[in-house]
Amino acid sequence: MSNQRKRPNGEREEDDEEDDAEGIGQWERAYVDDRSWEALQEDESGLLRPIDTSAIYHAQYRRRLRMLSAAAAGTRIQKGLIRYLYIVIDFSRAAAETDFRPSRMAIMAKHVEAFIREFFDQNPLSQIGLVSIKNGIAHTLTDLGGSPESHIQALMGKLEAAGDSSLQNALELVHEHLNQIPSYGHREVLILYSALSTSDPGDIMETIQKCKKSRLRCSVIGLSAEMFICKHLCQETGGLYSVAVDEVHLKDLLLEHAPPPPAIAEFAISNLIKMGFPQRAAEGSMAICSCHKEVKIGAGYTCPRCKARVCELPTECTICGLTLVSSPHLARSYHHLFPIAPFDEVPTLASSNDPRRKVGKSCFGCQQSLLGAGNKPGPCVTCRKCKHYFCLDCDIYIHESLHNCPGCESTHRPKSVSLMEE
């Protein structure tokens, strides 16, 4: 249904002939599809009951969770967490079109900004570079780097569209850059393509084979219509190809690329990398940093191996060559590795016979009463391991944000049953 919303008027009316769509405004359409009036309920005295959407919302969430855990069970949790991603943005003539408002270009920039932030949040130690295509030539906007601000600044400064687009030039440039990165990194290219053609100086098929050989995973998000060459590129290199139908869809498609993709063994050679976790020095302490060779007052980090001072993390120690990272940076991704199992729903009927149920009158996490209206037991879920009861809101919070089960965390586990076994 969302596909139809954004199309030009003439087309839309033809599509919806079977609907009584003639007099319906765009804003009404969302409600027609929802049929929200059918969900209204009356209570005993005939008064309208407020619609309880929480149950529906929770059901949706559980479906999503089950899907995720099913996917995780199939593939062992092996994710490429060190990613080197080039974002190629097509700023050719077609990017100035206004079917996305205010223009494709502005919408692309806006969502790429959000994507960059999300990407660094989910992929510590990964790096992004930006490439633009304009007048048939690919330009490097930023080199691979780990700071979101510098990328966003470079992107926002260059918002103009002109000339043709060239897929081959962009791929050649990116290939050149990505060929130099270490073998344990995942090389990825994400192309936002708004043109419907590509004008190339040579044979693009050769370039695609070259990318395949260097194990570049190329994904394309189209803004106009599906193109064979893009599809072929994605199929060959193992990427995803999708075409956005409207702004919301574009945003979703982009953000799909933010979580780390399942690692494919042949794509990157796994390795143990020796790293140091430096301590942050006290505010106001004075030292000479090894990176700028200047006296600096204030916080810096001390290399644990050679005790040299560096200004920023992550970096490589200039004295002993040790890779220095901040450990919270790594820890940000650990919930991918140790996901908590989905909680079981407690059937409301059987629960009254359950002796344990009397103990768990309130949610273990937030102490909210689990009794619904009229002191009947309300809907709740339980953790398989610790058998504590949780309310639906906590269930969502625990799985989507906290990634800890408060019940399991507040029981003392013997050392043998720790992470090693999982």
Add this chain to the structure above:
Amino acid sequence: MATVASKLYSDDGSLLVLLLDTNPLFWSNTSTTFSQFLSHVLAFLNAVLGLNQLNQVVVIATGYCSCDYIYDSSLTLSGNSESGRTGMPALFASFLEKLEDFIVKDEELIKEQEHDERIASSLLSGSLSMALCYIQRVFRSGHLHPQPRILCLQGSPDGPEQYVAVMNSIFSAQRLMVPIDSCYIGTQNSAFLQQASYITGGVHHAPKQLDGLFQFLTTIFATDLHTRSFVQLPKPVGVDFRASCFCHKKTIDMGYVCSVCLSIFCEHHKKCSTCGSVFGQSKLDGASTVSEKKRKAPDS
């Protein structure tokens, strides 16, 4: 009544979730007794409640084998009738009763599972998770709610096996913009608490002496978050960013990181125990040669 009032003026009221370390293994060998410590804390809680009538205090006990809610000032307001069986002010009679029950239960649990473990750590990850669930519930309750913050009063050393869980809680708190203040009263440094306060923008302090604990608590941790910007706070004395390795649960400052899943190990393995990828030897050698080259370069 109380709820209506707090909905209207809640912008400068604050919700303090206090995580109280009750670990008997820690309190049995300190110079200060638990009851002395508790009298400081009770006075502090009274002070917080007295600062603003909209302030709310929730106390969660962090034990060795379990965690539980001990006190919620929003609940006791309604049931004010049963006053001091123990001769204490009515406000804290239930607090002490529940705390006593909790400690007795916790000690029973310790006896049940006798493990000769070296580190007598408390379950900080559990109480942090519970506190965040509670705060999440407060956020759900509407637009106007007291501004929440967490204060960890911790004495026992960090449990490296809780590393992942504690870090998860810290990041969740950061996303909710809830500062985690911490007051560490033990002998070692707590890397967990230092990182928690640093990442979430809270205050970390480790008082040298416990005699004046009340004064430390009131001058540093009592004010609401807005007032805090006018208060002279202790300067942070560096942050311990050490991590725990996944294989032996040791706290390390240098280690090996799996390039696929970023698991941390304290020694070289052939295979990653977390994600199952098999490691080549190449990079390791490569790294050492690179560093040697670099070291040699300036000499020559």
